[in-house]
Amino acid sequence: MRLQTVITLAAILTCDAKLPTHKSHIQPNELPPNPTQNAQALRLLDVQAKSAKTSRIVNEYKPRHRRDVFDSKSYNESSLIWAHSERLDENGDVVLRWVNSDSSITFRVEARTRGYVGIGFNSARNMRGADLLVAWVDDRNNHAHVLDCHGLTFEDRAVADEVQNVELVSGYQNDTHTTVEFRRMLDTCDIQDFVIGDDTMQVLWALGPDGSDGELPKHVKSGSRPLRLLLPVSKPQTIPLRHWDVRINNLTIPHDMATLFWCKIFKAPDLPMKHHIVGYQPLIDSRPIRDGVPMLEKNSLSPVHHMVLYECAEDPDQHLWKEWANQDGFYGPSRPSEWATCVTPVAAWAIGSKGEFLPENVGIPLGEKTGVSFYMLEVHYDNQALHEVLDNSGIRIHYTPALRAHDAALLGAGVGVSALHVIPPKQKQYRTVGICSPECTNSTMPEEGINIVSVLLHAHGTARKISLKHVRGNNELPRISEENSYDVRYQQSRIVPGGRRFLKGDTLITECTYDSSSRDKPILGGYSASQEMCLSFVLYYPRTELAGCYSMTPVKEFFETFGVREFYALSMTDVENIFLSSGNLENLPPKIEFDIRQHASESEAMQGDDQGVGLMKELIIREPAEFQNKTFLAHLNQMPWSESVLTEQIEKTLYKGMHMTFCKKRDDNWGAPIQIQNYPDYVELVSNEAAEKSCNYKSVLPQNSVTKSANSISSSLISAILAVCTIIVTR
Template sequence: MYFDSSLRLHYLRQSVVGKNVHPPPTPSETFPVYAQLDSKGEYFLFWKFNKTHITFETHVKTLGYVGFGISHNGDMYPADVVIGWVDNGKVHFKDRHTLGHYEPIIDDSQDWTLLAGFERGEHTVLKFVRALDTCDDKQDIKITDGTVRVIYSYHPDDPQHETGLTYHGGASRGSKSLMLLDEVPQGKQTPPDTKHFDFINKKFVIPAQKTFYHCTAYRLPSLARKHHMFKWEAILQPGNEDLVHHILVYTCPGHIDPSRDGASYECYEHPPHDLRRCNRVFIAWAVGGDAFTLPDHVGISIGTPEDAQFVVLETHYNNPGRRQNVVDSSGLRMFYTPTLRQYDAGILETGVMVHELQMIPPEFDNFVSKGICNQQCVSRMTGAHSGGVKVIAAFLHAHLLGMGVTTRHFRNGTELAPIMKDEHYDFDFQEYRLLKEERLITKDDVLQTECYYKSRGLNRFTYGGLSTSDEMCLSFLMYYPKVPVFACLSVPIYSEYRSTQDRSDSALRRYLQTLDWTNSTVRNEFQKHTDDSLYYLECRENHIHHKGTTENPPKILHPYTEPVNSACSNH
């Protein structure tokens, strides 16, 4: 196969760690997306997709066999894999599955189809296609929206036959989380009048502790008239990529003394009094995320008297190895333009309130926490716009126990398709994601963010909190047109477990810690009581005191069911 070395590459780089980036090889055709899977730059994956199928092309620095697959947990088994190699011009390629630490088994049904295979220099190239849903639930894995953990391996030698593969070794394998089915933004031209502003940590010495939240206040650029911010991207200090877990920028309502510009402090330990109210999310980025660009008709307003004049940059450093004397100047860059878009965008924070009443007991394989945004708060949010508001993107966030996050959507008791769903959430791979279609939110709607946690093997409770070892369950919804409501958060009260003599939160925690969480009945009862519990809810709006209310969980009359794949009806 002939390759034109001048073939113009047109990709969106996805989830590539800066200090280990290598130039990509030239693929056989123009692919919209690629990823470097390993740190040495020896394994590259290119792909494209449509509504029914996905096409992959692997470029691997080996003249032996190449393995590629999909695994829910990122481990080598159970997984849906293919293995191929080129021997004297003949391509060998088989669809397989793994069940343990032994050779992958050849599938009964060969559902991955080879399109091309060849050697070029030191590399083996394999191009293949498969259906997103092969209808083979026993030996294949369905490819869905959200995080997909791909696994890979390679070996320097060709096998002698289809079975009896030589083990690839620990250094020639790995896994990586990708959003395989995220829409690729079309090549948009940056407006010629674009400017940028950097929020960065100025040579901050990262403390030698497991987790640290560092905050810096910034005065936004002084602008003569309204501008729209339309893009942001992370600026990561080379060598510190594994320490910077997430970065948030919050706006500060009202007047902030100009002398606060550049003020630096530990975010949640005695912050300056006037900066405590800087709590509305403006920009969000987390580890694994790429640059984010808003659609052409939407921008985030800056520069008007009603817009924030000050922001606070929050950088969460995750330093489990307690590295010392690390200096960091990471941060975020925002791009803005005086050429206004049609709509102002807003961000709604919804989910479980960050509070110790979010409680995850030990020994659960799938514990569910729910954060409710009731119809009254949604009505306040949409009241200024009779046609409702439209969600364009979402950012889902949990911590280390999180296995999945879903933002559910109800209207008059009927559940609609989820606004966003990630069944295989990865703490180390988070970013804002554009919805495939804008989602209308009306005054009759209820939102519910659910997080799914695995605490099996733990001998302690995990509580809601700020540390990485605590938990969170949040969904940041970007929408338009902008309204004053900026957060709708709730937390269960657990009335069933509270003593009549002492109804305090501390008494509740002490009692729950006496229960036998290895007992499935205890676990099932706690999940049910949590689901049915009254909730304390806050609907937070600019310039209004956030008085909480006690609410019942929403009544779901008609749950949503996933559409059936008609192609599988005959299987």
């Protein structure tokens, strides 16, 4: 009897959810007929049994105190310096601050509620299977509480973890807000907890109504925000910083343009000596036009999708460039041909990013007397909602006269942006790949190679994974950077821990994995948000002449993969030349050029620089006979994509087959000749992360998770007890 009492008390000490004690709060045990044959009924029975048992135990015992209860009357402001801070919602009702060490992370949550606040971590945007934390301050005694939970996989309910792996630091509430600070290990070795690592995760939040205090009825607000929590400190504090704003000037985005590229030239600041660019931040200023008047609306969404600032190769005749710098800019496809020399990226920003500050040992040169004088800002607007908007967005460049140890540069790599980049529909995990060839790196890099310090991985909405692979000789080395939970809403640069030495003759491979299961038609490569990309922007030192290194499927091999051998009016060489000129319509047969332009003008919304999509609609198949007189796009749309044998073969052919490689220098010349070559033959790296874990995800209590006393229960006994506390959260 004594042992039974000890075990029961231990369960309460492990999990006091402060659930309601009234029977009216317990869901009635009403089951469908034949519950033993009904999985849903069995699940309901299991959850209700846990709820009833929890309530019975809470009614029977009244624990006096425990480690995860804090008296807010003794609250003092934390002495921690919070390295990062993010608003989880648009209004700032939930603010998350955090700082991490090599093994643990400490959070501070500030929420506009006098009820409970819930925070969760998941790979999906919902609580099913999520790692959840629920905290509140008791209105009666001002005691703060925290509870480690997880979401059920089959319904929106939260259940207390078997082991409580979260440590309450402090908590209090005032008239409007509840504030809680708590700590946990990055990897608790508990299968019910989410491992906080380098990948993007969905940070969930929920607010209970005032007075809920752990009873957790239906929440009043909830949402999610993609974030990476293991980030470097955002801004250097010890060096003199200046800034240079490069931004678009009063550009009206018309309501009939779903995708728009706009380019503008800027003259570099007049600096008497060399400076270093050390960071950049977005300047988003988009105002919807209502009845002809631009309106500053708090929650209006900007159509700015991504922005890239490029260096322009030096031109002895600067008169024309100065004129362009004084103008408002040009629509992307109609920009002057001389702007093609603006190919070296300096800053690359995409949705969700707050910008980047470079590691303290590198900077991008600015203001050298013999260096770059002009830059081009390229802004991609994604206006699928077809609103009329006045835009003044751009990038703030931070620079300093305090020079860093190394001159750095950005390198663009991946799949060449064109309609030859195809993702079939109905695919859960479809892979494409872009190669930076060893011929390119061998001809453009110094003998000692380069050092890679950070990477920005970029794709559009159907991408789920992106990785930057490193091949040396016949072996793949550890990945330089990878994102296994890619979210297009959050595209932040990733520091490469310790840097990576990349040698002459090494190969860079950018691989993207897409989920097109919700699509009915193939997705073509292009700049529109409805199209796809697969790119990586690599920050490295020392600075070289290399600006871009890409590949795409050769034209002939591409069309043969889809069973097409010949078109009317255009040879394969003609088609290839068009794609090599980024879909330029010049020198086309007059009828085809007319049809492409006519269809563009008739469409509901122009898609801007389509990179060959318009051509796909006009190419008429001549051979083979079974596809004759169809346009290639119609043929592509009508293929039996549900046949897995077909899609697997197409993926294998385009991935492992022939690649046309491009190696572009900063002056817009070729660093190596365009080549058609086989996919490199190498021994792929086999990931074995699970075997490297020392804990193997056993449910264990963290150190100091239970307050020690003369009468304390052994942690081994507590860890063996099943926490029977269930929290019900209904949506």
